Amino acid sequence: MARLTGRRIVLGITGSISAYKAAEVVRGLIQEEADVRVTMTKEAMHFIGPMTFTALTGHPVAIEQFPPHGQPGEEHIDLTIWADVIAVVPATGNIIGKMANGLADDLLSTVLLTCDVPCCLAPAMNFRMLGNPAVQANMDVLRNRGYHVIESAYGPLANGEIGEGRLAAPDQIVEAIAILADSRRDLAGRRVLISAGPTAEPIDPVRFITNRSSGKMGFSIARMAAQRGASVTLVAGPTNQSDPYGVTVERVKSSEDMHQTVFHHLDGQDVVIMAAAVADYRPKQTADHKIKKGAPTLILKMERTRDILKEIAQNKPPVLVGFAVETHEGLQYAKQKLIDKNLDLIVYNDITVEGAGFDVDTNIVTLLHRDGREEVLPKQLKIEIADRIMDEVVALLHTQETVLS
Numbered sequence: 347m348a349r350l351t352g353r354r355i356v357l358g359i360t361g362s363i364s365a366y367k368a369a370e371v372v373r374g375l376i377q378e379e380a381d382v383r384v385t386m387t388k389e390a391m392h393f394i395g396p397m398t399f400t401a402l403t404g405h406p407v408a409i410e411q412f413p414p415h416g417q418p419g420e421e422h423i424d425l426t427i428w429a430d431v432i433a434v435v436p437a438t439g440n441i442i443g444k445m446a447n448g449l450a451d452d453l454l455s456t457v458l459l460t461c462d463v464p465c466c467l468a469p470a471m472n473f474r475m476l477g478n479p480a481v482q483a484n485m486d487v488l489r490n491r492g493y494h495v496i497e498s499a500y501g502p503l504a505n506g507e508i509g510e511g512r513l514a515a516p517d518q519i520v521e522a523i524a525i526l527a528d529s530r531r532d533l534a535g536r537r538v539l540i541s542a543g544p545t546a547e548p549i550d551p552v553r554f555i556t557n558r559s560s561g562k563m564g565f566s567i568a569r570m571a572a573q574r575g576a577s578v579t580l581v582a583g584p585t586n587q588s589d590p591y592g593v594t595v596e597r598v599k600s601s602e603d604m605h606q607t608v609f610h611h612l613d614g615q616d617v618v619i620m621a622a623a624v625a626d627y628r629p630k631q632t633a634d635h636k637i638k639k640g641a642p643t644l645i646l647k648m649e650r651t652r653d654i655l656k657e658i659a660q661n662k663p664p665v666l667v668g669f670a671v672e673t674h675e676g677l678q679y680a681k682q683k684l685i686d687k688n689l690d691l692i693v694y695n696d697i698t699v700e701g702a703g704f705d706v707d708t709n710i711v712t713l714l715h716r717d718g719r720e721e722v723l724p725k726q727l728k729i730e731i732a733d734r735i736m737d738e739v740v741a742l743l744h745t746q747e748t749v750l751s
């Protein structure tokens with residue numbers, strides 16, 4: 347299962363210069379195993395042809411409000427009934443105005459007026475149009491009516507100017523749609539703090555010691571926690587993973603930075619999941635200047651870093667989850683870590699097994715519970731494992747509330 351398996355998404359495309367990026371959004375949705383139908387305005391077809399979307403989705407693109415040859419002409423209702431989510435990408439100033447004022451003079455605007463499922467829109471326009479009070483007022487009307495606005499970005503615009511109004515990145519739009527399409531919301535109102543990625547311990551101004559963690563597992567957990575409604579803070583070591591949609595991301599470098607940032611955000615968290623591969627040792631001294639090549643050997647003196655998880659456990663949040671990544675005799679070590687660090691759950695990961703560990707999209711993990719239960723999960727996508735971990739987190743929160751009440 348991917349993030350949108352079996353979910354039915356209607357994508358409405360309007361006449362913005364960025365309409366070509368809707369093709370990337372459709373691809374992203376299909377990669378997440380969504381079933382996608384596209385409807386375009388006539389103006390959108392000046393910018394990209396419907397054939398692209400027919401080829402990508404395997405379905406005809408709906409354009410005509412009044413179909414020829416005496417067909418029923420109920421497509422605006424059929425699409426709404428079919429959809430789990432309707433997304434307007436890109437959304438012109440024009441369609442935003444029509445939506446805010448309940449106008450329906452073509453197929454897409456009529457679909458939107460009929461829409462009774464979650465709906466989002468990703469505005470894209472020149473900053474002058476975006477700054478127009480009428481456009482801003484229309485967007486406020488839509489936000490207040492429960493539409494989700496995927497905010498546009500600051501950057502280079504179509505005419506070469508720099509400003510607000512650039513369509514949000516396609517991967518961010520796909521993530522926003524995934525969040526909207528997930529009806530579980532079983533972490534709504536919960537605060538979740540997650541660490542991810544490696545740390546980099548400086549040797550001198552140009553060198554550092556790091557490890558092979560890619561951050562994929564921790565970022566997947568952040569995505570899933572957000573998808574299920576949590577308010578998520580992610581503290582990430584150096585990694586090329588892009589910011590998950592709707593998550594507060596703090597980028598750090600060394601274990602000391604990670605320690606400080608995690609503790610800065612710790613207060614009031616309901617759930618803390620430490621998935622980062624924090625260095626156990628760091629150079630005792632960082633040279634001020636680049637160390638020159640010279641002697642045949644160089645000895646670096648290392649010192650222990652601070653044990654973030656252990657320090658958190660001293661003032662334990664309601665749910666505390668750790669990770670253990672090992673190459674031999676790991677299960678025993680993970681069980682000990684669960685007890686030593688007062689964890690509710692530990693996710694054990696033997697990286698010597700094919701399809702598990704760093705920098706791959708899949709993982710094979712064992713969940714070790716405080717009550718001694720051990721669950722070996724089959725090889726699956728990290729996002730699926732993240733979803734499974736969230737099931738456990740939700741169960742742990744419920745158990746604790748039952749015990750307390």
Ligand SMILES: Cc1cc2nc3c(=O)[nH]c(=O)nc-3n(C[C@H](O)[C@H](O)[C@H](O)COP(=O)(O)O)c2cc1C
Binds near residue numbers: 359364387440441
């Ligand atoms: C080259 C060109 C680029 C345009 N880009 C945008 C845009 O990015 N955003 C926008 O709101 N309107 C843009 N417009 C104006 C819209 O195409 C116009 O308002 C149109 O009526 C929108 O129709 P629709 O909302 O039914 O698709 C552009 C027009 C042209 C000619």
